[in-house]
Amino acid sequence: MYLYEEVKNRIGSKISSGEYRKGDQIPSEMELAKRYNVSRITVRRALKELESDGILQIRHGQGTFVRNEENLNLRMLNLRGFSELETREKVHFKRSIISKTIIKDKELDEVFESDFEDEYLRLERILQDEKNKPRFKDISYFPMSIYKDIYDKITANISTFQLIKEEYNIKFDHYSKLISVIHDPQVNIELKILPSEPLIFVKKKIYDEKKRVIHYSTHYLIAKEVTFELNSLQFNE
Structure with missing residues (x-):
């Protein structure tokens, strides 16, 4: 750290x-x-x-x-994961695992820039607040060639980022995100919102100090609960 x-x-x-x-x-x-x-x-x-x-x-x-803000807004553009969201909002969130499977996927091989056909742990979770209201859906992918035996180490309330740092001694260096607005009726059902409500869809890659992609995830957020904030360090006219 x-x-x-x-x-x-x-x-x-x-x-x-x-x-x-x-x-x-x-x-x-x-x-x-x-x-x-x-x-x-x-x-x-x-x-x-x-x-x-x-x-x-x-x-x-x-x-x-x-900040003196009463409303719960998810500033997901800058958040690293569930644990940081809990720290920032001063609220305890419940992580529910929807599915945890080992898969092979050529598209993931491309995402992780793998030279061979790897296996991946696919972890699908829903984050809920203290009132059991779903806040967002998260799907994460872990290359088994990097994270050996990770399947048994991941439980519902564990911080995967902390696990990566402590168990596998991997440091995050930087990340990239692609953000879009979508409609997905199935996800809306899982998040218990109206079918017509839009979602913010985020694709995130995390790189280590060697510039390797070591974590890939997708997030579905309720659009009306997301705040976008862009900051510039300097403005030159």
Whole structure:
């Protein structure tokens, strides 16, 4: 885990525990750097990540504040997985496994840029909130050549990202996403919404430090519950 990720998680934990509440101003970059014994650059990166995830709001000239938003919006463009969604929303989510199968698929061989016909664990899940309301559907694929014996290690409430990092010692480097608006009556039934409601469909690839595709997933989100936020670091006219 990178240093800025540790700082990010520690700040996120304070928000989750209620030490920093909605609308509160958190300590300055300098104070946080001293507290966690890191550079201000590391703190700044952590704060930027939390802002992108919709947890913090950086107000130039004023400071950094915990977002004061009552509505549950899924800012999925920046989220890494279920666990991060729980941390950001301060809500416990239930993961239900719909299916878990070993498959072969030539299209997946292309996605993972495999030179041979590999086998893949296909994991299909629904995420529900504390009221058992479905929030979104997730289908993930794991190459068995990379993740040996992963089938038996995945249970309903385990964090697959944490499993990848801790059991297989793989670090995520970057990811790419393709996003579209679709209609899928079957998914709408699973998410318990009207057949006419649109869905946000996301295809995500995650790469490791060697630029290998080490995780591929598709997500179905209820369109009206998704907030799109695009940030620019600099604007030049």
